[in-house]
Amino acid sequence: xxxxxxxxxxxxxxxLGFVLLSAMFLSGRGLGASGGIKYAMVAIxxxxxxxxxxxxxxxxxxxxxxxxxxxxxLALEVFGMVLGGFISGAISHRLKFKVEKSPxxxxxxxxxxxxxxxxxFVYGAQLARGCTSGAALSGMAVLSVAGFVTMxxxxxxxxxxxWFFRSLWI
Amino acid sequence: MGPLSIISxxxxxxxxxxxxxxxxxxxxxxxxxxxxxxxxxxxxxxxxDTTVLKVFFTxxxxxxxxxxxxxxxxxxxxxxxxxxxxxxxxxxxGGVIMGAGFIMGGYCPGTGISALSIGKIDxxxxxLGGLVGAFLFAETSxxxxxxxxxxxxxxxxxxxxxxxxxxxxTFILIVAAVFLFWLSELAEKRFSRPEITSEI
Numbered sequence: 001x002x003x004x005x006x007x008x009x010x011x012x013x014x015x016l017g018f019v020l021l022s023a024m025f026l027s028g029r030g031l032g033a034s035g036g037i038k039y040a041m042v043a044i045x046x047x048x049x050x051x052x053x054x055x056x057x058x059x060x061x062x063x064x065x066x067x068x069x070x071x072x073x074l075a076l077e078v079f080g081m082v083l084g085g086f087i088s089g090a091i092s093h094r095l096k097f098k099v100e101k102s103p104x105x106x107x108x109x110x111x112x113x114x115x116x117x118x119x120x121f122v123y124g125a126q127l128a129r130g131c132t133s134g135a136a137l138s139g140m141a142v143l144s145v146a147g148f149v150t151m152x153x154x155x156x157x158x159x160x161x162x163w164f165f166r167s168l169w170i
Numbered sequence: 171m172g173p174l175s176i177i178s179x180x181x182x183x184x185x186x187x188x189x190x191x192x193x194x195x196x197x198x199x200x201x202x203x204x205x206x207x208x209x210x211x212x213x214x215x216x217x218x219d220t221t222v223l224k225v226f227f228t229x230x231x232x233x234x235x236x237x238x239x240x241x242x243x244x245x246x247x248x249x250x251x252x253x254x255x256x257x258x259x260x261x262x263x264g265g266v267i268m269g270a271g272f273i274m275g276g277y278c279p280g281t282g283i284s285a286l287s288i289g290k291i292d293x294x295x296x297x298l299g300g301l302v303g304a305f306l307f308a309e310t311s312x313x314x315x316x317x318x319x320x321x322x323x324x325x326x327x328x329x330x331x332x333x334x335x336x337x338x339x340t341f342i343l344i345v346a347a348v349f350l351f352w353l354s355e356l357a358e359k360r361f362s363r364p365e366i367t368s369e370i
Contacts, residue, residue, distance in 0.1 A: 014232050096288070118275050121275060122271075
């Protein structure tokens with residue numbers, strides 16, 4: 001079947017805004033994404049090398065209550081995101097395994113840069129205490145200076161580096 | 171009166187169930203917006219597709235105005251809603267590192283998860299890199315505490331920092347957003363790439 005067009009951006013933004021407002025009204029917090037990745041990583045480290053996890057002050061705080069680090073608001077929210085994205089992809093006929101890239105570059109190159117992009121992004125998100133969702137978007141909705149500064153820093157930096165990486169995209 | 175889970179002291183299972191449903195809405199909205207496409211997201215930085223800006227600012231303003239209205243009518247206690255603390259050094263340096271990751275990988279964590287959910291293999295590799303990035307942060311965190319904690323300013327609010335009322339700041343933000351929407355429409359015409367936009 002022909003894949004359907006994306007939603008109008010202002011309508012999609014309004015929908016996203018109501019989701020964020022629901023998180024604030026129901027749970028007193030914003031949305032998040034990189035935090036969920038962190039909890040997944042902590043759970044993996046805990047499963048692979050429990051001794052290392054318990055010795056390190058960074059990891060041990062997530063095991064203090066004796067429960068899985070995945071039994072957590074953000075981890076569950078990220079699990080829900082995968083479900084929600086899947087439902088959206090299914091109704092708009094966009095479910096398909098593929099590597100999305102410019103035809104001018106190889107799959108290998110795309111995946112290599114995707115990997116390092118992920119390393120950089122989540123490292124930066126841990127440092128800044130949140131990513132585009134948790135720090136920038138949610139932060140702006142509660143008027144936090146951190147939210148606005150994160151937004152400007154992420155987008156400003158991406159514009160700055162865009163020239164160097166233009167062959168990946170255009 | 172909200173936030174419901176705090177004021178009504180919801181049990182943990184109910185909080186986690188709410189988290190799951192919020193996540194479903196979040197993932198659905200991102201995918202419908204087309205944030206599951208790295209080439210669409212990257213368009214923001216080359217001008218041929220500015221969906222990111224439109225969705226991002228619309229969402230922030232809807233949540234901001236919505237929460238202010240709920241607070242005004244006594245339905246939401248904003249003092250109980252989390253305000254991100256501002257650690258100036260970590261926020262700026264972290265933000266710059268994130269921007270570099272964005273242009274290399276084509277995703278941010280949220281949009282990467284959205285793309286993974288419809289089967290994008292590049293997004294799966296991006297998130298694998300993300301796990302490695304989180305691991306590297308955990309392992310290096312003892313050595314970067316001066317950056318991580320430097321110039322702590324507390325849960326600082328931008329309207330208070332600028333010395334204007336919340337309403338005035340919200341109005342300024344809406345005017346700025348409308349201006350940016352207009353600019354982004356111009357950019358899409360000026361930097362149009364029909365060969366890319368027809369594929370995404």
